[in-house]
Amino acid sequence: MIGFATRRLLQAMIVMLVVALLAFTMFRFVGDPVNQMVGIETSIEEREALRERLGLNDPIPVQFFRFVTQAAQFNFGTSYQFRQPVSDLFAKRIPATLELSFTSALFALVVGIPMGIYAGLNRESAVSKLFLSVSLIGISLPTFFIGILLIFLFSVTLQWLPSFGRGEVVPVGSWWTTGFLTVSGLKALILPSITLGLYQMTLIMRLIRAEMLEVIRTDYIKFARARGLPDRLVNFRHALKNTLVPVITITGLQLGAIIAFATITETVFQWPGMGLMFLQAVQNVDIPIMSAYLLLTAFLFVAINFIVDILYFFIDPRLRVGRP
């Protein structure tokens, strides 16, 4: 067990190092940060002095080594745009992203599962076909387009929901802020959550539908029906339960994806989370924020995979013996 965990940990570290190297290489192609940090009239000498102070003139291996050693100590430096420590900025933005991701995942599950069950049980009905067509939209339309569509329908035309921001937020504890406790905060969550969760919702719905169709054909369901059990019991107790295993796995993995790829949704709705900050950083060549975000995202995936691996170890006895 310890050997297995160590091996996985070692692999995880290699992955992180590779991501760091990729991120670092990428920054050399995004443009010149100094131009974004000073006004256009700033003289060449002053630009050069700033470049020197930032260490951008050092040899590339020196820069990379400095970057990795600092990142290993969770020191991502100071944001070029905001002149504040990157870790503070992330701490302020994390609640927004996590609340949005959580609500989207909830939306995807709460809406996706019943739709999937219905479509699985009544595959010929018109409603099921409607569900399938709607889900096609969810998969094929790009996120930003859905977002803008929703804004124009619900904010501009109907004026029911806000088009941007988090609404009023309430501080909880020393650094968390929540929009769950105010009316405007809850209203502001609706459109971004739907936009972000639509893809996952369709995914879950189609998954459940397919699994349902599969399970319903199995012998034990036929036996259950033969025993004269009521439909409700057969469908929900026996069939649904067995479809949920893959759904739970997928949902777990998708949660990581939701957090990591909230970027577009956050930009469309000006949602003050990490993804929005990342996109702004890209536009302004704010290297410290970009690198921290990429490493954070990589860390999230590596951590999820690591946990899943360890869980498999407990679930699947075959992993415990004789693997090199």
Added chain:
Amino acid sequence: MKHRSLLLAAALFAAGAGTSAQAETLKYAFQGTLNALDPYSLNETFTLSSLGNTYEGLTRRGADLAIEPALAESWEIVEPNRWRFHLRKGVKFHNGNDFTAEDVAFSVDRVRSEGSDLSTRVGADVKVEIVDDHTVDFVLTGPNPILNYEWDTFYMMDKDWTTENNAVKVTSASDTTPNYASLQANGTGPFKILSHEAGVKTVYEKNDGWWDEAKHNIDTVEFTPIGSDATRVAALLSGELDMVYPIPVQDIKRINDNAGTVALTGPELRTIFLGMDQMRDELLYSDVKGKNPFKDAKVRQAVYQAIDIEAIKKKVMRDLATPSAIMISPFLFSKGSEFERYPYDPEGAKKLLANAGYADGFSVGMDCPNDRYVNDEAICQAVASMLAKVGVKIDLNAQPKAKYFAKVLASGGFDTSFYLLGWTPGSLDSWNVLSNLMNCRDEAGKGSPFNLGGFCDAKIDSLTKEVLVEIDPDKRDGLIAEAYKISHDNAYYIPLHQQGLAWGVADNIDLVQRADNQFKFRFVTKN
């Protein structure tokens, strides 16, 4: 009994009076973020515009951009090289400290220190002498008629506050610890900053102790940066915001058609122009080898005359642009209207090219930003198709500003053959244009650092030096006109237009749209 009802009536009256003066909140959005609050960190229009609601300079500019007294009540040139500023008495910073000559001297030192991006506001050779608490002398080494032209954005800071909070050093991007002055603000202006979360929200509150009579009726201002154009416009149309800027030109009609909102448009000071590499002996990006076609004035004029500026104005800019014949807005130069563009003449352009030995045309690479100016990439595409008609084949390289500037500016080694750029003189004066764009430079950029094409005309250089020290306004404008004329005659640059400003505003808001694109809350009234 009677007494009681009287009291009740009085109470009701008081309550009524209370609500009639209800608190007005102005909510607005801009496409970019307000980063650090340190007024010397970044020399950029939006930052200075925002901080100008909280901080003030010795001078300020009015609705028509004329220089007005602000923290200095008056000033005079007592000797040719000695300017005397009489400070306004009784002005207090938001923390209650008095504004005195000490603060002026301190601010001058700080704005010139290392890390300041506004160090050109006061020349390094200028000495500051405190005469008394409310009088300050600036001693120069030579005459300078435009000493105070940029002081409307050189904001005065409180010496005690800055020193007590260890913020004397200007917040520089290379700092590892946050500077107090970049997170907090303490000015003398009409609005205090109540809270500031960079990139998320900034809240301002009316300063009741402001020295000037408030013409606005705003109590609170909420600023949100909204980067996405569609979202920004939607937030205005839905009534969530009172004002958003800028708005895309293609959305102007929608905003005007919508009940309750209107698009405010006007000319901006920024001049958009094309420049050509006239320094290298062979262009970096061209099929002409061994010589540089842009060194020939005929070729430059041919390119100029091949461009149908009216078509760009109409089709690309949707009429939100003013075609320009010189490199500064005519609004900023008294003789600006005397200049006229070379007429659009593709046939003439072809003849000029043939005369120069390029009857079959040539190809050249063009650099263009795609997120910096209004419809910048579309302008370049239009130029490319117009030049194709006279045989000049353009290989367009349009990229985000971060990459574009890294390539074409000095730090990238002026790596361009043909480019589009925009320029607003920070001082709103022609000397800035001449010294930044039109003087000779060497390969490292010494001289005019933004003369990216590197053309060199000794006459313009000497005129620039004369303009710097000429006190007589008429003579000075004459010298400037001469320099512009040389540039025009030789087609050193191809000015295109002054792009327009477009702000989206709710109907119940009155405000002033200044041509320098600064948004000042003190001009706003909400009905």
